[in-house]
Amino acid sequence: MIRTWAMVVHRYGGPDVLRWEEIAVEAPGPGQALVDNAAIGMNLSEIGFRSGTFHAHEFDAPKPPFVLGVESVGTVRAVGPGVTEVAVGERVGCPGLPNGAYAGCRVYPADRLVPVPADIADEVAAAVMVKGMTAQYLCRRTCPVGPGTTLLIHAAAGATGQFVCELADHLGATVIGTVSSDAKAEYARAHGCHHPIVYTRENFADRVLQITAGRGADVIYDSVGRDTFADSLRCLSRFGTLGLFGVSSGLPEPLQLMGLHLLTEQKFCRPSFYAQTAQRQDLLAIAAHTFDDLRRGVFRPHIDLRLPLRDAAAGHRAVEARRTTGAVVYLP
Ligand SMILES: NC(=O)c1ccc[n+]([C@@H]2O[C@H](COP(=O)([O-])OP(=O)(O)OC[C@H]3O[C@@H](n4cnc5c(N)ncnc54)[C@H](OP(=O)(O)O)[C@@H]3O)[C@@H](O)[C@H]2O)c1
DSSP states (O other), rough: OEEEEEEEEESSSSSSEEEEEEEEEEETTTTEEEEEEEEEEEOOOHHHHHTTTTTTTTTTOOOOSOOOEEEEEEEEEEEEOOOSOOOOTOEEEESOOSOSSBBBBBEGGGGGEEEETTOOOHHHHHHHHHHHHHHHHHIIIIIIOOOOOOOEETTTBBHHHHHHHHHHHHTEEEEEEEEHHHHHHHHHTTTTTTEEEEEETTTTHHHHHTTTTSSEEEEEEESSSSHHHHHHHHTEEEEEEEEEEOOOTTTOOOOOOOGTTOOOOOOEEEHHHHHHHHSSHHHHHHHHHHHHHHHTTSSOEEEEEEEEEOOOOOHHHHTTTTTOOOOOEEEO
């Protein structure tokens, strides 16, 4: 039995429920690896897991007590029986569920680990782990974008939003993004967003229709949900695709497909990191492509907040107050 320090959620609630305490970590079992964490990326979904709002609708939402966190990077300290995917001493990323990343070390399924190349720093790898890989599959797989595609992305100055802007711009798409302030509009513009819309000042759907001369956006990736979904639908093109890949503001109203206009034939999906990476070869390909895009300067991560893990509550407060641009990283 190993002991480490971790951020534990004993009851659902605000950032104050995060408790810094020493925990016991089991030795890795069959198919598992023990990873010493070097850097931990924050993902907005952790607010949903911490507050309990995901409990009603997200698969695998843990019940307290649990260690929070879904993105980390570190070194394999030990492997359990039958592990062939990684070896002791290898640098790896732990992209996604199960929760448990906010800790000095953690046990993780070995077949979900991705190798982290030697030239990518821990903090940078943590910043792009799930969020860069998500931009990767959204822009290249769920609905590939390129020249002739107009893409709308919400929270364009957020961590995932920034990477979507950068990659979609690189692939030749016209990129429209929503942000809450002029400062975030400037940030998004510097990261590949051609038309930032300050949604606190103007209705974003009206503005998208204006930018596209009434046609609407071909691809809309909406991670905000309740506050945006109806207007996202209003500015979707006739044959457009609307992907709901997050619910930062809560669940949207259910969609009645037969209520859609006969002059439209739109597509709807719930893009999922776990569907796209269910096969190990896809997980590895998406990770490798993400690291390549980092090296080529397509992804230009900005770590807005870098905090000791024990201060993670401050990071949560900053993200919930929408004060951050780019990524938040915790150091164990
Ligand atoms: N399905 C997947 O595979 C997948 C993978 C990764 C992430 N996601 C989702 O993608 C979204 C973005 O994640 P992220 O980690 O990159 O976070 P993020 O975009 O950095 O989140 C912060 C930004 O979200 C915007 N926001 C909108 N409504 C908000 C609210 N009610 N509370 C707080 N912020 C709000 C704010 O931007 P403004 O100030 O400009 O409004 C805020 O600055 C999340 O919904 C996450 O769950 C999904």
